[in-house]
Amino acid sequence: MLRGLDIRDLLIIDRLELEFQPGLNVLTGETGAGKSILLDSLGFVLGWRGRADLVRAGAEQGEVTAVFDLADGHPARAVLDEAGIPAEDELVLRRINRADGRKTAWVNDRRVSGDVLRALSDTLVELHGQQDDRGLLNPRVHRQLLDEFGALGPQVGATRAAWRDLSRATKALDQARADLTAAQAEEDFLRHAVAELDALAPAPGEDAELDSRRRLMQAAERIGEDITKAHQALSSGEGAEARMGDALRWLEAVADQAGEALDPPISALGRALAELGDAVQGVEAALDTLSFNPHELEVVEERLFAIRAMARKHQVAPDDLGGFAEDLRARLDALDAGVDAIAGLEKDVAKALTHYNSAAALLTQARVTAAKALDKAMSGELAPLKMERAVFTTEITPMDAGPDGCDQVTFTVATNPGAPSGPLNRIASGGELSRFLLALKVCLTREADGLTMIFDEIDRGVGGATADAVGRRLAALSLGGQVLVVTHSPQVAALGDHHWQVQKTVSQGMTLTNVTPLDAPARVDEVARMISGDTITDAGRAAAQELLDG
Structure with missing residues (x-):
């Protein structure tokens, strides 16, 4: 207030x-x-x-x-x-x-x-x-006014909820169809790429392993000759191992005659022979590692280059090719399942549409009932306002479906029997319009x-x-x-x-x-002025007092 x-x-x-x-x-x-x-x-x-x-x-x-x-x-x-x-x-x-x-x-x-x-x-x-375009004369709010008059909040709420469900289901179906169309456009690529990747079957870390092996084989030819020479120097008949062995035998043969003087060199030669044996084994192992079939280098290089070419083709790292292949397979699975998914979504849309149509139909029925009640109430209000011959009608016509149903609501009037009806602000004169608006407000409030x-x-x-x-x-x-x-x-x-x-x-x-x-006496004078004009007469005061007394 x-x-x-x-x-x-x-x-x-x-x-x-x-x-x-x-x-x-x-x-x-x-x-x-x-x-x-x-x-x-x-x-x-x-x-x-x-x-x-x-x-x-x-x-x-x-x-x-x-x-x-x-x-x-x-x-x-x-x-x-x-x-x-x-x-x-x-x-x-x-x-x-x-x-x-x-x-x-x-x-x-x-x-x-x-x-x-x-x-x-x-x-x-x-x-x-009389120019009430913010309220009762605005056709855009007539539906809302009718819903308020009929206390149709629950029906409107149910229709709005059904519309939201329908909108969500329709959006999901549209998105699924768009995704399927996009997937179908690249289906040939997906199937070819997955086949290539499955045939290649790259493993994580394989690129680094192949690269290391390739480098080793490329170097083996250069270093193999020197390693062989080292092996010969260590282990041949004239090599270090034979000479150290001869020296050890000669010293041991005369050790008893020399007393303890030869014990340290004999001990050192024993240790040296043991270390020399380890060195020879290591060199032999290295020779075994560097020993390869010349064709093997071609095989390794071919595999390495194939992995790297595939990675460049799909713009991923070599180690990510496996995960990339899984992503492509998932898209293919989605493509294969897309038709079935769309069929399910179409059923959801059909179900949501049925639910919405049912809610909207109930709302329309409730609006028709409320419209009849409003027309009857308006008839009762117009008579005391000296408009008993006027006809007020709440028209409900179909319109495009929306969150508030499928009904267009318009308040129309016919001021005289047999006269065509039309919108309030086009049919009624100024005085008639005032009374229509007042009657409407009384009914709607x-x-x-x-x-x-x-x-x-x-x-x-x-x-x-x-x-x-x-x-x-x-x-x-x-x-x-x-x-x-x-x-x-x-x-x-x-x-x-x-x-x-x-x-x-x-x-x-x-x-x-x-x-x-205004107090009571001043009010009499003001009502008298409204009756008789600038000059307030006794008759005017008497008429004013009579009005005020009711």
Whole structure:
């Protein structure tokens, strides 16, 4: 509920502090007194897009502060939570418009964007007038309004869930088909590459092993001759081993005669012969290693070059060829299994489509039932508004499937029997349109949920008993909530719970707008002015008092 509105230096307002109340609040005043300025100011602090030149002439900036009461569970609390603003029982919106056009806004002293203000305004205030393109006259929201009227949230939720399942299944099928098409385009390559790799069968580490073996065989021819010479020098009849053996035998033969003098050289020769034997064995082993069939080098080089050529072909390291082959085989397996997978996904899509069609059909059926109920309710509301001959119809026509079903909902009217029906804003005249909108709002509003409803001259073009009927509908709409009405109708004004008079005054050459709450006597005078004009007569006061007494 809107509790307070503080306006400073906007248009022709220097300072206004308004305290609104629950129930039906009426604002009256002469044409041009500035009633629309109040709505402009409220729209400004709520982030609505409107006129840019709001700052009062001579002022550096204009400012509007609006204070709302928030009940527990109010929808605005969810918006505050999403914006990271602590929610309290009191919500304070403040917005400044500087003379250079810059705008700054705060919510509970937290600086916010215009988007946050507009998101909050959707939960706080609803404006209706004869050009109500933000609400009831907008065909794009008629389906939503019908769903709210019929309490079709569960059916809409089920349809949206089914649509999400269908969308996911369709996306998975489309992706599988695209993958299969791409795989089929490279099927020949995959099968040929796997066959080549399987035939080659490279092992991890084989490239390094072959390269080492090749280098050794290439070097064997160069070093083999020297190793053979070394072997001959060590082990032949004239080699070191034979000569050292002769020396050892000669020394041992005379060792007894020399005493202990030959023991050390004999011991050293024994050790040297043992080491020499090891050296000979090592050289022989090296000769065995270097011994190879000349054809073997060709075989090793052919294998090594084949592995490296395959690695270059597929742009992978030689040791990664095995893993690469596994990846190709996996893609082939996926290709072979693709047709079966797609068949399964097609079944999933068909199942999801059946489920969606069922949910959408139930939603359509529920909407048809709700539409009949709304048409009946509208018929009951139009009669007291002196439009008993008008026909309101909620049309439901097929449209492309979507998350909210397959129904296009349009509110149409025929103002006279036999006349063709059409959209509200094209068929009804100004006064008729006002009453249609009011009747719709009465039917569609079950619970205000803390929403402040504003009606801007919605009674324009009607008078007498019809204006009285409009006022009584507004009063009924305000029960348990808050309705603000800008009106020129004395019948509507007389039914208000609270009354403000908007006046334009000139002081020291400056035109200003003032808003004054009216007590009972002042209210009689204001309603009398609305009845009789500038000159208030006793008859006018009497008529005003009669209206106020009900």
